[in-house]
Amino acid sequence: xxxxxxxxxxxxLLNALKGAVEDFAAREEKLNHDFxxxxxxxxxxxxxxxxxxxxxxxxELAAAETAFxxxxxxxxxxxxxxxxxxxxxxxxxxxxxxxxxxxREGELKHKIRENSAEAExxxxxxxxxxxxxxxxxxxxxxxxGETFARLExxxxxxxxxxxxxxxxxxxxRQQPDSDLSQDANRLFEEFQRSESEARDxxxxxxxxxxxxxxxxxxxxxxxxxxLGAVAAVxxxxxxxxxxxxxxxxxxxxxxxxxxxxxxxxxxxxxVPAAAAIAGQLARARRLLDAAWQKNTEHYQRExxxxxxxxxxxxxxxxxxxxxxxxxxxxxxxxxxMKVDQKALRAGQKNEQYLRAGIERTGRQHQEKIAGLRAEAxxxxxxxxxxxxxxxxxxxxxxxxxxQALESEWKSKIxxxxxxxxxAQAASEQLFPEWDAPFWKQWMPPHEFKNAARFGxxxxxLETFAEKLPKDQRLSLPGPAGFTVxxxxxxxxxxxxxxxxxxxxxxxxxxxxxxIIFRLLSTTPPGKxxxxxxxxxxxxxxxxxxxxLADYEESYINSRIWTQTAQFEExxxxxxxxxxxxxxMYLRNEYATISEYxxxxxxxxxxxxFLVIASFPVNFSDTxxxxxxxxxxxxxxxxxxxxxxxxxRQALPGICSR
Numbered sequence: 001x002x003x004x005x006x007x008x009x010x011x012x013l014l015n016a017l018k019g020a021v022e023d024f025a026a027r028e029e030k031l032n033h034d035f036x037x038x039x040x041x042x043x044x045x046x047x048x049x050x051x052x053x054x055x056x057x058x059x060e061l062a063a064a065e066t067a068f069x070x071x072x073x074x075x076x077x078x079x080x081x082x083x084x085x086x087x088x089x090x091x092x093x094x095x096x097x098x099x100x101x102x103x104r105e106g107e108l109k110h111k112i113r114e115n116s117a118e119a120e121x122x123x124x125x126x127x128x129x130x131x132x133x134x135x136x137x138x139x140x141x142x143x144x145g146e147t148f149a150r151l152e153x154x155x156x157x158x159x160x161x162x163x164x165x166x167x168x169x170x171x172x173r174q175q176p177d178s179d180l181s182q183d184a185n186r187l188f189e190e191f192q193r194s195e196s197e198a199r200d201x202x203x204x205x206x207x208x209x210x211x212x213x214x215x216x217x218x219x220x221x222x223x224x225x226x227l228g229a230v231a232a233v234x235x236x237x238x239x240x241x242x243x244x245x246x247x248x249x250x251x252x253x254x255x256x257x258x259x260x261x262x263x264x265x266x267x268x269x270x271v272p273a274a275a276a277i278a279g280q281l282a283r284a285r286r287l288l289d290a291a292w293q294k295n296t297e298h299y300q301r302e303x304x305x306x307x308x309x310x311x312x313x314x315x316x317x318x319x320x321x322x323x324x325x326x327x328x329x330x331x332x333x334x335x336x337m338k339v340d341q342k343a344l345r346a347g348q349k350n351e352q353y354l355r356a357g358i359e360r361t362g363r364q365h366q367e368k369i370a371g372l373r374a375e376a377x378x379x380x381x382x383x384x385x386x387x388x389x390x391x392x393x394x395x396x397x398x399x400x401x402x403q404a405l406e407s408e409w410k411s412k413i414x415x416x417x418x419x420x421x422x423a424q425a426a427s428e429q430l431f432p433e434w435d436a437p438f439w440k441q442w443m444p445p446h447e448f449k450n451a452a453r454f455g456x457x458x459x460x461l462e463t464f465a466e467k468l469p470k471d472q473r474l475s476l477p478g479p480a481g482f483t484v485x486x487x488x489x490x491x492x493x494x495x496x497x498x499x500x501x502x503x504x505x506x507x508x509x510x511x512x513x514x515i516i517f518r519l520l521s522t523t524p525p526g527k528x529x530x531x532x533x534x535x536x537x538x539x540x541x542x543x544x545x546x547x548l549a550d551y552e553e554s555y556i557n558s559r560i561w562t563q564t565a566q567f568e569e570x571x572x573x574x575x576x577x578x579x580x581x582x583x584m585y586l587r588n589e590y591a592t593i594s595e596y597x598x599x600x601x602x603x604x605x606x607x608x609f610l611v612i613a614s615f616p617v618n619f620s621d622t623x624x625x626x627x628x629x630x631x632x633x634x635x636x637x638x639x640x641x642x643x644x645x646x647x648r649q650a651l652p653g654i655c656s657r
Contacts, residue, residue: 004451006493090343134299184294198280265323427485428487449522492593494640536614
């Protein structure tokens, strides 16, 4: 928009602002109303669902109470059936006691004899089996002991070249402890495993070269020969007989010394294997001895167990016989009483079952009631959660819509306010107050401003718009009351008509004078001229402008005109000027004189303003036609009208407002 918009643009801007504010107020009201309606509908649905849940819970509780009463009836019916069976069983048992006495005694004697014979058979069979198992295991131990003795003998032969190795095989030598707490079979298995490992280690030991050599070359003989060779020279020398010299005994001594070195090297290499073999043999020997001892102890324990079991069985049979005899004796006197007591206990038990069943049914009923209430509470919680979620969704959707509405409000209202404030700021800058210090340093402009402010419009948006938004999010970006400038803007809005009645003429004339001075202050010197017609005031209304004639008469077309003939003449001049502009300047290249002036620069054409006070006046048809031409084409040619019209007289409809 132009920085100095005309009246039409200002009014359009205000109408746009009014329409936008009213539209947003209506949309705000509708948005709030829709949200309240939807919230109310959701609340109604939530309350209806809650009522349905309450009704369902009441039905379930009633059904649970009915089931509880039915359960108690079934418990009592079951109690009566059991009571009847107990009474029948009581009578039958009393009869049975009388018949069982004689039969029981014969059966008991037969049973005792059979059990005694069976106990004897179990004793004899167990002793025989234990002996066979003991002898078989002992034989196996003896056979493996002989084999193991041969293995030990082979180890001693293999260690014959080294005394330290043979000492490892001594039975009294300390060896790592083995687990001897196991049974004989497990110990025997461990023995066999150790024996096998020792045998394998011994086979590998025999393959070592040096120990195998020194089995047949005693190291003691080598030491004696070495000592003899070393001592031979000094001994014979002592007795004065130099039979042997150092050169002769030296190689022999060196050879014997080398044999000793090989001996110790062989011992160093074979020590780990010899120690492992000795350890395996010692462990196997301990396991074999422990297995022998464990087998003997197990055999003794088995014998003792079999005899003890036989004695216990015999005592138990004797005790059973004595007790059974006492029972048979007591049966004929005490059994009926016991049967009565049993029947009494059965009746009491039946009553306990009844009470326990009723209590259990009551607990189940209470648990079911509690479960129904918990389920109802959970369903109510779920319903409340769902309701809260829906309300939250409505709130979120409502806030989203509000955000969109707020964003749209800012995108529409703020630019309108910015345009209004921009127009006001531009107007204040271009048209300062007449008493402002600005005019002391005022200099004529160098280019056309094409505008002249003639008034301002006080706008109160509360009354201008039918309705304002109420929410703070739709607050106005500026005050609701503001002022907008009313400006004539060339080329299309440069004319104005002031309508007056009995009063207001002087204010209209003052406004026209103000417009003239504003045009003079915003137009380069010599680029605007006025033709003033004041028939009633005889020029008094515009007398202040006559000072311009002192500098240049063309500014006011020589003078202020008051006669009708003069008016018609000046109208003819203006029409001729319009014809010249159209034919010489505009032609078919420019739409308006403003476009031409924008390119003409220093040779720009003047703007002409026809000023009329106390309009209408008496004029001819020719003058009326010429005035209509100005009204129709004047804006294009830079000719405008500033008219004060008395409403008490008919307006001929020939001037542009």
